[in-house]
Amino acid sequence: MIRGLYTAAAGMISQQRKHDVLSNNIANANTPGFKQDQTVFRAFPDLLIERINDATAPFNAPQTVGHLNTGVFAEENLPQFLQGALMASDQPLDMALVDADGSASSFFTVRTPAGEERYTRNGRFTVDTNGQLVTSEGYLVLGADKQPIKARVTVDAQNNVYRQLDAKDIHIGADGLISAQSNGQSLQLGQLGIVKANDPRQMIREGQGVYRWAGSQPLTATAGTGTEVRQGFIERSNVDPVETSVQMMTALRAYEANQKVIQFYDKSLDKAVNEVGRV
């Protein structure tokens, strides 16, 4: 078959992948802490083309014509870890992380129901039935000691009965230190487990707002240096709707152009198969 047919088909597939990523960005334009993906294309390895049946060339040294590239594929969907805009929500348990270098490389630590440690930028937290701090998916938010954070005070000596704290009484400092004022007492509830990734692109997005760390170096815990926690704020998605819409149109037209290429090859093959040598 003609090589160009497969090249154009590869072009269509990669534009389809790009369009899928862009429509996912658009759907998540209002998700707090979402980082938009960007598709990176890469060309297939080049082929070296040699002349065959070349009478002028020595028989054991075929002449190369040059390089031929045979297509493109979507290599990776790279999240763009840039700081999103902050929105004031005045909810006492909404938190946003602000990185001093604008790189959005700090994360909250959470634990999934399966017991695994994951990371998130979505700081919209709430309190569950057991008085523990959880994300909007119900994943436990962990402190610096990797234990769940309890928004409650114990009442009796056996540590059995507890009274839940009002969300408005909880105060989170800029370094993640959680304290509460209740009944005239000042309580220390712990420190938020905030980690900083040296290369946030090694985070794999798993959905439900969480990321899995797949880098080689372990994550460093931060305690306020370069990362600030803002209580009462939410970090908006960093999706730019205008740019995404324009890129979607570009992907559609590139898809269409590749389709036209396939159609022209089809016409050529039609001639070769049906008309050449017709008696």
Next chain:
Amino acid sequence: MNPSMINALNGMQGLQLKIDTISNNIANVDTVGFKKRDVSFEDILTSRITQPAGFRLPGRYSPLGLTEGNGAKAALTPLILSQGVAKETSNPLDVMIEGDAFFRVAMPSVDANGKATTVPAYSRDGAFQLSIVNGRAYLTNNRGEFVLDTNGDRIVLPEGATPASLTIDEQGRIFAAGQDGNRTEVGQLSIVRISRPQALEQVGDNLYQFDSKTTNTADLVRAVDFTAQQGDNQIRLRQGFLEGSNVDLSTEMTELLIAQRAYQMNARAITQSDTMMGLANNLRA
């Protein structure tokens, strides 16, 4: 189906819920003691196309594997408990709570055996009235449900008490002025703090109850101790005022516009992916 379509479809469903919530908020912009709801989004479980080791080429930044999202969903619908606007009515039976607390009301219900009983419900609606039951005057809300006092009992007013003779102080104590000018204490309104207001669900008629998943309700409700109040979250009652809804129309309209435009963009993504599928179908006409 085409992944683009699935992403846009999920996004649109979440946005539809947000628009429904906003329209409910706007419809209740004049309801006494109404607390609005917000909708929070979350992205859906991401699929990952595996890439064999040969894909690790120089210049690649992220780990092996191509992540494909599945759109977004509405994850949380929190109740927003900010204070509503104070409306002065000068009606002696109108009370407003300043701060994060609720009245307790006996809501009629049916118990397990089918007998009529009452269950505690919580409310911010302070538009009270006097209802005559068996010749005695009780303090009720404007649907006739009894307002409870700190002991959990109905509040009964002395003979001959008129609304104009009642005084309700900042701590919820009700005094009735008699013919001789002396004030007698009738009772104290039950004002409770709820530790986890997100466990409340609106059951209509301005009443809240705990949802069925919350079982430790006794831990979550505590009576306000007016003698030991300090700090920012002090509770005060104001007689002659009603608390308006905490819905701010300008905020809601802005949110509605954002949701509508996001809905439009998702619909455009569906149209475009439909065009792309049409192109693939017409490769060989």
